[in-house]
Amino acid sequence: MTKQIYRRRQTVRPTAHSGEPTNGPLTAEELQLAVRNHSMPLEALRSEITPPGLHYILTHFDIPYIDEDAWHLRIGGAVRRSLEINLKALRRDPVISVPVTLECAGNGRSLLRPRPLSQPWRLEAVGTAVWTGVPLAYLLAHAGLEDDAVEVVFTGADAGVQGGVTHQYARSLPIKEAMRPDVVLAYEMNGSALPPQHGFPLRLVVPGWYGMASVKWLESIQVVTHPFEGFQQSVAYLYQRDANDAGTPVTHIRVRSLMIPPGIPDFFTRSRVLPPGPVLLRGRAWSGEGAVKRVEVGIDGKWLPAHLEQPSAPFAWCEWTLPWVADPGEHELACRATDATGAVQPLEQAWNYQGMSNNAVQRVKVSVQ
Numbered sequence: 001m002t003k004q005i006y007r008r009r010q011t012v013r014p015t016a017h018s019g020e021p022t023n024g025p026l027t028a029e030e031l032q033l034a035v036r037n038h039s040m041p042l043e044a045l046r047s048e049i050t051p052p053g054l055h056y057i058l059t060h061f062d063i064p065y066i067d068e069d070a071w072h073l074r075i076g077g078a079v080r081r082s083l084e085i086n087l088k089a090l091r092r093d094p095v096i097s098v099p100v101t102l103e104c105a106g107n108g109r110s111l112l113r114p115r116p117l118s119q120p121w122r123l124e125a126v127g128t129a130v131w132t133g134v135p136l137a138y139l140l141a142h143a144g145l146e147d148d149a150v151e152v153v154f155t156g157a158d159a160g161v162q163g164g165v166t167h168q169y170a171r172s173l174p175i176k177e178a179m180r181p182d183v184v185l186a187y188e189m190n191g192s193a194l195p196p197q198h199g200f201p202l203r204l205v206v207p208g209w210y211g212m213a214s215v216k217w218l219e220s221i222q223v224v225t226h227p228f229e230g231f232q233q234s235v236a237y238l239y240q241r242d243a244n245d246a247g248t249p250v251t252h253i254r255v256r257s258l259m260i261p262p263g264i265p266d267f268f269t270r271s272r273v274l275p276p277g278p279v280l281l282r283g284r285a286w287s288g289e290g291a292v293k294r295v296e297v298g299i300d301g302k303w304l305p306a307h308l309e310q311p312s313a314p315f316a317w318c319e320w321t322l323p324w325v326a327d328p329g330e331h332e333l334a335c336r337a338t339d340a341t342g343a344v345q346p347l348e349q350a351w352n353y354q355g356m357s358n359n360a361v362q363r364v365k366v367s368v369q
Helices: 029-037 042-046 136-142
Strands: 073-077 084-085 096-103 126-135 151-162 164-176 184-189 203-205 218-226 255-257 272-273 275-286 292-299 302-305 318-326 331-341 362-368
Touching: 042 255, 042 275, 073 136, 084 136, 096 184, 096 203, 096 275, 126 136, 126 275, 136 184, 136 218, 255 292, 255 331, 255 362, 275 292, 292 318, 302 318
Parallel strands: 073 218, 272 362
Antiparallel strands: 073 084, 096 126, 126 184, 151 164, 151 218, 184 203, 255 275, 275 318, 292 302, 292 331, 331 362
């Protein structure tokens, strides 16, 4: 398929979806997206590393079928040596394993009012895995970047139509980000070959960035001398006030924490019930901007400092805990994190047109009986 460059025009609505935000019930299209994609159950926060089947999934188009024996990666553009590499050759290159927390940029979208129409995530579009593969910087250095190189464009094998534009999923990174030593071209997830839904046979993983940057089913890498203007870069994944706002790009993950809901759930409402007495509140916190420095747990509006464990890697989540003696009655629990930049999770989420980077505090209502 010929790659298309999409240039934003005032006559074309710069949105990632069709339809205006709504206060109404979930649409049939949203339900269809929710069935195809899935989030991580909050009880999986118990594990430092998320099993592939529990890790969140967002697939924009179809999962492509790729023949491993016929597959190869092309590296070209503003480089001194164009490369074409198969999976066996990649496995002979230097290898790194990086624990990384990935979160969808639209996580929490369905909680906004009015609700932006797209994948209707609640809170759980996240997961942490160990990604093993070749450092991107190694291959780019082997190809040799030209002096006028500006960005690196990554194109996946998945293709479809979004916003009326037919294209393959593609994103770019600035040269400085692409040359980071922890950006990996991964062929393994948690020690095994990538599952089809996670990008088999090769995907990009960009620690600290929202998941849209980590292109799956990688097909080609092109070094370019001008900013990339493909649909997923210049139209989707923007912070916008309204449909006509040119917007600013979504990049690094905002500071966030989540709690494992204590007790047991009601099947339909997921409301929580637990007996009175001691309970250990637990969860995870992460940020793409800097290390998490503090987590506070709110119990009926009173904030208490939680104990923080060290993360396994700079861009992997860390565990937090707080003992609580649950008294009979109705309670509201919450958690909020602060990172090294001083950024704190907001109590209420600021609205934006595409529903991006929603990191407002999680609230869990529990009935102690």
